[in-house]
Structure formats: structure tokens, C-alpha cells
Amino acid sequence: MSRTWEISDSDAEVEKESNGTLQSRERSGDSAERSVSVPPPSFERDRPGPAKRRRSKEEMEADRDKARQRREAREKNRAAKERQKQEKKKEQEKRKEAAQRLKPENCLQCLTVCVDPALLQQPGCDILLGTLSSLEWRYSIRPQPLANGITWTRDLPQLTDGATGTVAEDQLVQVLSASQFVDVAVAVKKLIDSDGEELEGDSVPGPLAEGFRPDAGQVATILVTEYRGPAFAQAVRSRSGGGDVDVEEVLVFLQLRKNVAVFFVESWRDVADHVCAVTKSLSKRPLKQLTERARLPFCAEGSWAGGARVEKDGSGLRRVWSEQIRQLNRVGGATASCVTAAYPSPRLLLQAYGAARSEEERKKLLAHLEVKGDGQDRRVGPQISARVYRCLTARNPELVLD
Structure with missing residues (x-):
């Protein structure tokens, strides 16, 4: 007796689903096998490398010497750079100190106004000394080569051996009264009337004859105090024996032939103002000499320079x-x-x-x-x-x- 098994619809569907799942898994496995490729095993990494040669004692010593030489060279370069840095710093400090000394307010401290003792006998000299003291400027009472003269000296603290020195300035001021200047005018008039016979020498007539050397490059100035026109002309006429002396002619002769300027002032206050002006001018001289050199340290070929530049090919x-x-x-x-x-x-x-x-x-x-x-x-x-x-x-x- 044979048995017949019947499959229901639900079982058939389950079987179909299972078969479909297996087929999909087989297809995915095939595709995975096709996409994944396993590289063949490599035996290069397993090979032993070449054996390192052992350095000899001489080679090790040579390497040590080279390393020591490089280290010493680096130290020398470092020391040389440090020395250059220190020298540059010292040079900058020297330039800074020199620039500070060149300032007019610092140069005033290096100047000394030298006053002839003969000026102390004149009643207005205390105005000059009082003015210098109020400004805290240095002055000295010492005999001068020129009677009634005022000169200036400058300290030189920048000497290399550390010693201090002084240098005389070229400015020279002589203070004369009107009666004293009469002698100068009469002497100059005699030189002018001599038709050049006595003009060959470099002597300056009258009170300027002693102590004044035009060949030394001095710039002399005469300050005449208590000047009165009519009284002065009468005094000159009486001193010259009644002759007529042209004051303007005397002044022109002194200015052109002897480089001596003459100023008529009313009081010693004007004398003090003139001395102060000369002192301030001397204090500015070092800075002006430095900034007003003939050769200017700049290139005048830039686009800002005046004019037009012409090239070798003619352009311009x-x-x-x-x-x-x-x-x-x-x-x-x-x-x-x-x-x-x-x-x-x-x-x-x-x-x-x-x-x-x-x-x-x-x-x-x-x-x-x-x-x-x-x-x-x-x-x-x-x-x-x-x-x-x-x-x-x-x-x-x-x-x-x-």
C-alpha cells in the first residue's frame, strides 16, 4: 500500500523562498570570489639584509675629529658674531655720544668766554659778567693778546689718550670806547693817505696792532661804546691836526683790507647781547660743519631727484x-x-x-x-x-x- 504525500501551498512557497535564498547566496559568493583577489605570498621580506660592516677604530676616531672640528667652527662663528655685535653696539654708542656732544646745548658747556682784565676797569663790564653768570655759561678772566679783547676756547674731551685739551676759536671781539676808536680812525687815515706805501704789511693800526694776526684766520670785531657822532668827528679832527677824516672810509678799509668789522653800540647791554650771540653761534658750529659737508652722502639718481636721466641708448x-x-x-x-x-x-x-x-x-x-x-x-x-x-x-x- 503506497502513501502519497501532498504539499500544501504554504509549504511550496517556503520551499521557493529557500531555494531563492540559496541561489542568491550562491550568486553573491561567486561575485565575492570574482571581486576579491588574494595576492600571492611574498618571500622578499623574509630574506635577510646585508650584514653591516663594523667600523674600525681609525674611522671612529676620524669621525670624532670631524665632529669636534665642526663644533669648534660653530663656536668660533658664534664668538665672531658676538664680537661683531659688541663692536657694532660700541660703535653705535660712540656715534650716539658724538651726536650728543654736537648738540648746541651740550656744546655750550664746552665753551669758555675769555675776558681781558682791562675790561673790568670799565663801569659796564659787570653787565656782561652778570649776563654770563645768569645763563650759567663759563667765563674766565685772563690776559688776552689783544687789549680789551674777548676770545673763546673750546674743550676737547674726545682725545684718544683720555686727556682733555682746549682749542681757541677764530672769533675775536674788542670793546673800545669812542675816544679809543679815535686813535684807530686817525691811524687808518694815515695809511689811506700814504697811497699804499705802508699797506704792504699785515699790521692793523692803532689798538689792533698788537696781538691781532690776520694771517691766522681770525675774525675780528670792534664794538665802539659811547659813540656820539658830532663829538666823535670833532675828536677825530683835533687828533688828526685839523684834517678831515671820513669815518665811512675808515670802516670800509678795515672791512675790506683787514677783515675787521666795526659796530657802534649804545651801552654795555648791547655788548653783552653781541657776546651771547657769538657764543650761541659757536655752539652750533660743530653740528653745522657735520651737516653742511660738500659731499652729500646720498644718491641723486632716484626718480625724486631733479632733472631727467639720460640712458646710454639715448632714451630720456x-x-x-x-x-x-x-x-x-x-x-x-x-x-x-x-x-x-x-x-x-x-x-x-x-x-x-x-x-x-x-x-x-x-x-x-x-x-x-x-x-x-x-x-x-x-x-x-x-x-x-x-x-x-x-x-x-x-x-x-x-x-x-x-
Whole structure:
């Protein structure tokens, strides 16, 4: 007796699902096998490397010597840089100290006003000494080569051996009363009347004869106090035996032939002001000598410098020609560019002048040129045209172009 098994619909569906799942797993496995590739085993890493050669004792010593030499070289370079840094710092400090010494307020402390003892006998000298004391300036009462003279000395603390020294300034002031200056005027008048027979020497007449050396480069100044015009002329006339002495002639002779300036002052207050002015001027001299050197330490080839630069290939000559025209009075850059555009060189303009038939045509040659300005156009005009013509063709160096 045979049995027949029946499969229900639900079991059939389960079987289909299981078969489908197996098939999908098989397909995914096949695709995974196709996508994943396993590299073959490598045996290179398992090979032993070459054996390191053992260094000898001499090689190790040589390496140590090289390392020591490099270390010593680095230390030497470091020490050299440190020395350079210290030297640079010292140099900067020296320049800073020198700049501080050059300041007028510091230079005043190095100046000494030397006053001749003979001036103390004059009643107004205490005004001068009182003024110097109030300003805390140094002064000294010492005999001077020139009677009634005032000189200046400067301390030199920058000597290399550490010792201090002094140098005499070239300024010299002599204070004379009106009666004392009469002797100078009479002596100068005699020299002028001698027709040059006694003018060959370098002596200065009167009170200036002793102690003053024009060949030493001294700049002398005479301050005449208590000056009264009529009284002074009468005193000069009586001293010269009734002769007529022109004071202006005496002053011109002293200024031109002896480099001696004469100033007439009313009181000792003016004398003190003059001495103070000279002292302040001397205090500014070192700084001015440093800043007003003949050779200026800068390059004048930059774009900011005046003028135009001409290269070796000739470029820049057009600009030089334009700047030359701009030097004329009331000629601007637009006018100069207009002229140089019409005549790129002076030779071309001179050739055009030569081709003109009359003088009037030459003067008006550039008058019709149009000058393009900001918003308005104009012409060069006959005045500027004639001025350019006279500038290029005139032979008189003193000719006024306008």
C-alpha cells in the first residue's frame, strides 16, 4: 500500500523562498570570489639584509675629529658674531655720544668766554659778567693778546689718550670806547693817505696792532661804546691836526683790507647781547660743519631727484628737451609737451627757424600750436613762442627773454 504525500501551498512557497535564498547566496559568493583577489605570498621580506660592516677604530676616531672640528667652527662663528655685535653696539654708542656732544646745548658747556682784565676797569663790564653768570655759561678772566679783547676756547674731551685739551676759536671781539676808536680812525687815515706805501704789511693800526694776526684766520670785531657822532668827528679832527677824516672810509678799509668789522653800540647791554650771540653761534658750529659737508652722502639718481636721466641708448633726451622748455617763465608742462611733440629735438626746431623767411615768422612759429589742457584747449601764443625763439637763438647771455 503506497502513501502519497501532498504539499500544501504554504509549504511550496517556503520551499521557493529557500531555494531563492540559496541561489542568491550562491550568486553573491561567486561575485565575492570574482571581486576579491588574494595576492600571492611574498618571500622578499623574509630574506635577510646585508650584514653591516663594523667600523674600525681609525674611522671612529676620524669621525670624532670631524665632529669636534665642526663644533669648534660653530663656536668660533658664534664668538665672531658676538664680537661683531659688541663692536657694532660700541660703535653705535660712540656715534650716539658724538651726536650728543654736537648738540648746541651740550656744546655750550664746552665753551669758555675769555675776558681781558682791562675790561673790568670799565663801569659796564659787570653787565656782561652778570649776563654770563645768569645763563650759567663759563667765563674766565685772563690776559688776552689783544687789549680789551674777548676770545673763546673750546674743550676737547674726545682725545684718544683720555686727556682733555682746549682749542681757541677764530672769533675775536674788542670793546673800545669812542675816544679809543679815535686813535684807530686817525691811524687808518694815515695809511689811506700814504697811497699804499705802508699797506704792504699785515699790521692793523692803532689798538689792533698788537696781538691781532690776520694771517691766522681770525675774525675780528670792534664794538665802539659811547659813540656820539658830532663829538666823535670833532675828536677825530683835533687828533688828526685839523684834517678831515671820513669815518665811512675808515670802516670800509678795515672791512675790506683787514677783515675787521666795526659796530657802534649804545651801552654795555648791547655788548653783552653781541657776546651771547657769538657764543650761541659757536655752539652750533660743530653740528653745522657735520651737516653742511660738500659731499652729500646720498644718491641723486632716484626718480625724486631733479632733472631727467639720460640712458646710454639715448632714451630720456625727449624729457630733457621738455624740461629745458619748462625752465622758461610761465611755461607749464602741457605747453612744453606740445612743443616737443611738434619738434622732438632742438635741432629740428632750429632747422624750422632757418627755413622761415622773416624774423616775425620765426617768432610766431610756435604760436599756432594747440595745447590740450584740463577741459579747455588753447594755443601756445605769440609771447611764449617769441620767448622760446629768443632762448634758442640769442647770442647775448644777459638778454632778458620776457
